[in-house]
Amino acid sequence: MEKEIHNTGSKSIQEITEKCNFEKLGGLIPTIIQDNATHEVRMLGFMNKEALEKTFQEGRVTFFSRTKNRLWTKGETSGNTQTVKEIWVDCDSDTLLIQVEQRGPTCHTGKDTCFSNQIK
Amino acid sequence: MEKEIHNTGSKSIQEITEKCNFEKLGGLIPTIIQDNATHEVRMLGFMNKEALEKTFQEGRVTFFSRTKNRLWTKGETSGNTQTVKEIWVDCDSDTLLIQVEQRGPTCHTGKDTCFSNQIK
Numbered sequence: 511m512e513k514e515i516h517n518t519g520s521k522s523i524q525e526i527t528e529k530c531n532f533e534k535l536g537g538l539i540p541t542i543i544q545d546n547a548t549h550e551v552r553m554l555g556f557m558n559k560e561a562l563e564k565t566f567q568e569g570r571v572t573f574f575s576r577t578k579n580r581l582w583t584k585g586e587t588s589g590n591t592q593t594v595k596e597i598w599v600d601c602d603s604d605t606l607l608i609q610v611e612q613r614g615p616t617c618h619t620g621k622d623t624c625f626s627n628q629i630k
Numbered sequence: 631m632e633k634e635i636h637n638t639g640s641k642s643i644q645e646i647t648e649k650c651n652f653e654k655l656g657g658l659i660p661t662i663i664q665d666n667a668t669h670e671v672r673m674l675g676f677m678n679k680e681a682l683e684k685t686f687q688e689g690r691v692t693f694f695s696r697t698k699n700r701l702w703t704k705g706e707t708s709g710n711t712q713t714v715k716e717i718w719v720d721c722d723s724d725t726l727l728i729q730v731e732q733r734g735p736t737c738h739t740g741k742d743t744c745f746s747n748q749i750k
Contacts, residue, residue, distance in 0.1 A: 526749050534696075540660050542671055549669035551662055554725045566750065576654075597750035601737050605674045607745045617721050625727045629646050630686065630717035 523566045527559050531604040538574060539606055543584075543616070546595040546609040552616040553624040555584070557606065569594050571610060590614035643686045647679050651724040658694060661726040663704075663736070666715040672736040673744040675704070677726065689714050691730060710734035 532539055538556040545552055555573035557565065561581055564572040568583075571592040575582035585591030592610040599606055617624045652659050658676040665672055675693035677685070681701055684692040688703075691712040695702035705711035712730040719726055737744045 529749065535655075540674055542662055542674060544671055551664055551671065551727050553720065554660060554662060594750065596748060598745040599747050599749050600673065600744040601739055601741075601746065602744075605744075607671050619721055621721075624720040624722075624725075625718040626721065627719050628716060629649070629719050630714065 523563050526566070527562050529603055530559075530562065530599060530606070531602070532559055534604045538576075539604060541571075541573065541606040541608060543571065543592060543612075544607060544609050546611055550623055551625060552592075552610070552612060552622070562606075565594060565597075565608075571608060584616075585613065588614070588618075590616065592616075643683050646686070647682050649723055650679075650682065650719060650726070651722070652679055654724045658696075659724060659726055661691075661693065661728060663691065663712060663732075664727060664729050666729040666731055670743055671745060672712075672730070672732060672742070682726075685714060685717075685728075691728060704736075705733065708734070708738075710736065712736075 530539055537558050541555050541557050543552045543555065556576060558574040561572045561574045564581060570583060571594060572581055572583040591613050594608060595611060596609040597606060615622050617626065650659055657678050661675050661677050663672045663675065664670070676696060678694040681692045681694045684701060690703060691714060692701055692703040711733050714728060715731060716729040717726060735742050737746065
């Protein structure tokens with residue numbers, strides 16, 4: 511990867527989450543989950559500020575589930591957790607890309623990725 | 631890729647777009663753009679039904695720009711177009727993943743990808 515790496519070692523989690531624009535989508539930020547090893551895109555979820563803070567603190571991906579209307583740590587039931595390797599924010603600070611080490615399949619159907627239905 | 635390939639050759643564009651859930655996010659569906667050659671995630675945009683239909687018809691990616699409040703064909707000004715290679719929909723039909731051949735850089739900053747700011 512030829513991306514620039516900014517040292518964030520000295521910054522607090524709060525300083526980092528404040529750089530993300532949660533307002534554009536009513537408190538949520540779309541978050542792409544990519545497999546760190548295969549580069550396969552596994553899923554997309556949404557995070558609120560609390561979910562991002564929890565993800566930083568625990569090193570495992572937690573989303574805000576719109577269906578459940580609560581924080582939802584991926585794998586909390588299935589055990590198929592996502593360990594955070596890298597977190598990137600895009601140029602206008604309204605989307606996240608997280609590289610993860612995925613334990614087991616990502617999809618509730620048992621498939622590796624949620625994107626298993628090709629329409630073109 | 632070990633994904634299943636469904637034959638959509640005989641389906642109309644309308645039949646395909648009707649399979650996508652645009653209602654969950656007020657008429658828009660988040661769309662991940664991934665480089666077909668390098669598997670790098672380049673950007674995320676939003677499509678409404680009209681943008682997806684145009685993307686199918688022309689074979690180039692068109693989004694609905696929330697900022698411009700209109701259809702926005704990627705590269706219409708810069709020339710850095712995205713030619714569609716594959717389109718995948720996720721397990722609950724509310725997110726798209728498009729594999730593209732990207733001409734030039736994706737980001738308005740001149741970088742290959744919009745995800746060039748690492749926060750962890």
